[in-house]
Amino acid sequence: MHELPECAISACRPYFREARGDFVVRKEFGYSWKVYGAGIEIHIADYLSDAPDDVLSDFCDMVCRRAKGQRCPEPPSYLDHIRSDRYIVDNRPTYIRRSRNLLRSACGEVAYLHDSVQRLLDSGLLTESDISNSYMSWTRRDNVRRVGFCSTMFRVVGISSRLDSDDVPDFVRDYVVYHECLHLRQGYRPSRRVHDAQFRSWERLFPQWREAESVLRRLGTA
Numbered sequence: 256m257h258e259l260p261e262c263a264i265s266a267c268r269p270y271f272r273e274a275r276g277d278f279v280v281r282k283e284f285g286y287s288w289k290v291y292g293a294g295i296e297i298h299i300a301d302y303l304s305d306a307p308d309d310v311l312s313d314f315c316d317m318v319c320r321r322a323k324g325q326r327c328p329e330p331p332s333y334l335d336h337i338r339s340d341r342y343i344v345d346n347r348p349t350y351i352r353r354s355r356n357l358l359r360s361a362c363g364e365v366a367y368l369h370d371s372v373q374r375l376l377d378s379g380l381l382t383e384s385d386i387s388n389s390y391m392s393w394t395r396r397d398n399v400r401r402v403g404f405c406s407t408m409f410r411v412v413g414i415s416s417r418l419d420s421d422d423v424p425d426f427v428r429d430y431v432v433y434h435e436c437l438h439l440r441q442g443y444r445p446s447r448r449v450h451d452a453q454f455r456s457w458e459r460l461f462p463q464w465r466e467a468e469s470v471l472r473r474l475g476t477a
């Protein structure tokens with residue numbers, strides 16, 4: 256893998272005498288560090304390999320502070336970069352390629368995910384801005400416990416192919432799609448609770464949420 260550039264290494268020098276690191280291939284974005292003697296070794300997922308110098312040096316500054324045990328939030332330059340349409344459009348194809356469980360199609364055997372999205376838009380539960388620059392697909396595996404997931408970083412929603420079935424009513428699919436699209440509305444916000452009170456209050460706006468959850472529970476135990 257390729258080494259971190261000089262701007263990243265020099266951002267570590269105020270904290271560590273020696274620094275080295277590289278970009279590594281990961282499906283999910285992440286990073287790790289190891290402190291050795293007076294030095295630090297940092298591994299960052301390669302999604303950041305094209306980031307501007309200031310983003311990388313601010314990011315490494317954060318990693319070093321955390322390695323020193325300081326509480327340090329994600330730097331604004333990093334958050335702006337990650338949340339930009341450019342970053343998402345450039346990196347999402349890689350994320351999708353690495354997500355082996357994605358069917359890479361919103362069109363299932365019996366249901367089309369964008370029909371659910373359209374109903375949610377028509378009813379006013381979702382707005383166009385919630386789902387802007389997003390990607391939606393069925394999964395390959397028919398997981399019954401994890402019926403959906405959302406990568407807020409890459410704005411990708413996956414819905415379990417277990418729900419692509421005649422025995423699942425439309426409103427249940429709509430409810431699961433709605434839940435995942437609410438994560439898109441929240442956006443990328445690391446180190447914050449995802450299912451917070453705000454999220455739950457949005458979720459309860461879905462008229463048949465109780466029935467939908469009981470259908471999902473039955474699927475999970477069938």
Ligand SMILES: [Zn+2]
Nearest residue numbers: 434438449450
């Ligand atoms: Zn969720």
